[in-house]
Amino acid sequence: MDFAFDARTEELRARLLAFMDEHVYPAEAVAEEQRAALASPWDTPAVIEELKAEARRQGLWNLFLPDAEYGAGLTNLQYAPLAEITGRSPHLAPTATNCAAPDTGNMEVLAQFGDERQRKQWLEPLLAGEIRSAFAMTEPEVASSDATNITTHIERDGDEYVVTGRKWYISGAMNPDCRIFIVMGKTDPDGPDIRRQQSMVLVPRDTPGVTVTRAMQVFGYEDHSHGGHAEVVFDHARVPASNLIGEEGGGFAIAQARLGPGRIHHCMRLIGMAERAIDLMCRRAVSRTAFGKALAQQGVVQNWIADARVTVEQLRLLVLKTAWLMDTVGNRGAHTEIQAIKIATPRAVVGILDRAIQLHGAGGVSQDFPLAELYASARTLMLADGPDEVHQRSLARRELKKYL
Template structure:
């Protein structure tokens, strides 16, 4: 079922598209240049110029569903808007809709106390500060979150934190003021999913060291500011814990569902724009006496790209609809499907575009190299393909057993006994 868009969503789409045409696309080259010249430890001036314009236009914090803090769009309503923003690396932050801030704001809105919300959620919603999420660790396979080794030790009215994190997005950003840290408060708990907790750590707390910026396929700060961070005897008040001890894994699952679908929505927009670039490019380029657009292999790839994008979009809309109607837990299978399908689709479409552009496609003159880095990264971020496939297969196997209606009691057409084959011993 394809649900009709509301008048409100259509209006936001129109205004968002107009803003992209007037302010985002014309400034992309400047954004990439500033990112390269200034590096990941500085703020690109173009962001400070465009954010007030986006806020004045009423295109701000569109991501928060059914919340007193946001516009109140559902996931399904937000999907086409997020797709439009995803067409450019510059756009999401301009509209205060970029990761990891969106996920962190949702965590604070859902699980934070009033004091925590006043201290951190309000300035994040206002775009006055940025934040980080410290979960992944270099010493363990972080695709299994129960592997986390970082410790959060109780000491009277404080917690003392020790851990080594990386791919902690935003930590090099000078505007980053708060880090959501995941570690173990009860490492000996027999329930491996009750060992972890999440604690709010102000970035300027003694013992927090941002070691370095991590490049993503050679890109520092674009598409995000991946960072390595060490926490040595970092002391914070116990009031900084989120939801309570042993609730970290629960919060992570609540946070990652919306985060995953937002990534997929943005990737669909990136793939759509990449296909547009590819079509324009192959019409202009001539090889072996005719435009590249008339080469059969090019047309086949364009056709396959269109099919793959449409399939991904429909599956993502279904996941969004289920999250809105039956909840994130019941939509786990659909969320897993899109987290597998969409990044793989985007990688393929961008790869075909790079091939069509020729050598120039491997530079970032056309934005394709950064686009590929984004898509490839998202086959790992928020859980690698393999984990989601395993989870999805488990869901599917659980649905089908001998009691499943319509399956019947299957028997081979010819028995082993009739063939003279003895049962294995």
């Protein structure tokens, strides 16, 4: 068993680490200053476009997409340590390298299931970083943890589909560059197979009947850097029938294919968040004194740091194993491991961030450190792409099936 990264991964890691040190970390404060001066808080600060241009120049672009025709052609195992690095600045680095959700998942859907026209019209500008996108599945009126509950209607009317429904927490939708929604709804609500009732259609943002009604907050944050999370109403919005992705009734399967890689990408970035937290903990511990000695000499602080390091090393090995399985036996073959990392990683990283906040005292919950915002992001990922309990239920069933 060889734990070393291959030559290409090592080379990209070196370049990406340098890019983070030289460009991304210094841009964090600049982005906040520029955003405060913008006409709309949802507009993109100029420094982000500068970062994107520099990332493209350095070949640090579309690293997430394994299809060499569209992306960098990296395997999941090669991409994992790179996603971890971008996770250290999750509100800048993924966007700078065009590896930010929900665009990554949407690009994967279009690359895998879109037809030639759809790829030309929407995938190509997304790959170029010219536009942004959103994935509209979650609804406020039903338990969306069970995707078969969704109530949005996608009704065929001649050469068009008519979309009617209400979605919320649609990530990226507040960004004015968000030009396209991938909408999941029911084309056959009374069909006998509840997993064949759903379909996905492409709905341009400027379609009559599409209204972005409000920004949804996350622990009081509006998450400007990710383009926010919006409530969106589709009121008899009409799109050409050719905007259907794949086939009618294929929406649930497409969603599962989309969310598999998305879950591991989130876990990779979460490990990067944890590494950022450990770095901040150590810096704080050696720079502050309480009760006559440095915080670094306090036993409880040493325990927090040691436990955090052990936890991160465990998580990283499980995530890398999962990435390797996805590459070798496919997403279905890695199903148990994907669920395991989705359960374990957000939960553990939330704990590490909580200790880091505690170590920073009042500063930990302030805007002067990234910890509070990182905590909000990590805690949200215990819900995103399926609540932990859904994955626990499915994983337990798989384990118990061996004994039944």
